[in-house]
Amino acid sequence: MKWRQLPLGPLQTNAYILHNEQGQCIVFDPGSEGKRLITYLRKHHLHPLAILLTHAHFDHIGAVDEVRNAFSIPVYVHEAEQDWLADATLNGSNYFGQGSITAKAADCIITEESTLKIGDFTFEVLETPGHSPGSVSYYCKEAGVVFSGDVLFQMSVGRTDLRGGSFHELVLSIEEKLFTLPDDTVVMCGHGPETTIGFEKQHNPFLNA
Template structure:
């Protein structure tokens, strides 16, 4: 399998596509520019099977309905954020000068950690709250990648000053759920460049007290 990173929208939020050999794909965090994203996927000849959300902040959900409606696929979101897609005060869009950003409710609420199987795709759902109360990360062992949303960045961690944020809980999530992954695991973050678990263990100042 292969993956693609697509920075979208004014905040350059990273959307990701995970593609299998049958040219099926999963769309992870489609944050904006729905028409452009749809055009790109169609030009590649890929067929989305689902939309997976690491969390429901506004910059990760702007193209959710565009993708869902175009391909008639389900949207997955953790149960702790079931109301966030519809509520600008929860998803944070009301606090920024971008207008209210909303989407229809998720089709499938993630209830717990464990394997999520969609066609040939098997991802391990890791509950990584702190940036938001329902943040999850999706670990794809076969590709040696983890889609970490806004929990962990190259040299940084997610902000915790939006509704439901909790700095101490985020640090615990990172240590307990992400840093225990194989060190060669590539971290695919919600913003910025990719990194690895090893690199963040060794040099991330937020995790090492530098």
């Protein structure tokens, strides 16, 4: 499997596309610039099967409806944030000068940690709250990657001063969930460059004090 990173929107939120050799793919966090993302998928003959949201902050959901409608695919989100999609106060867009950014209700609600199979793709769904109460990370063992949203960044961690955030919870999520993955697992961060679990164990100043 291969992946592609597309930073989108004013906050350069990373959307990710994980695809197999047949061109089937999963789209993670289509945060903005829906037309650009759709054009990219069609240009590269990629066929989305689903949209997986790591969480429902406005900069991760802005293009959800455009992409969902273009390909008639389901959207997945954790139950703790299912109401955030339609509420600009909950998802934060009202507070950051972005206008009201909303999306229709998700098609599939994640209620617990589980194995999620979509077509030929298999993910371990990890509940990783702290940045937000419904943050989840999707680990694909076959590809050796984890899509962590805004939980863990290269040499940093997600902010915890937004609704439902908790630094204590965030650190526990990283240490008890993400840091149990193999060291060579590539971390697909919600902003900025990719990193690895092993690198962050050794060098992340927020986790190695």
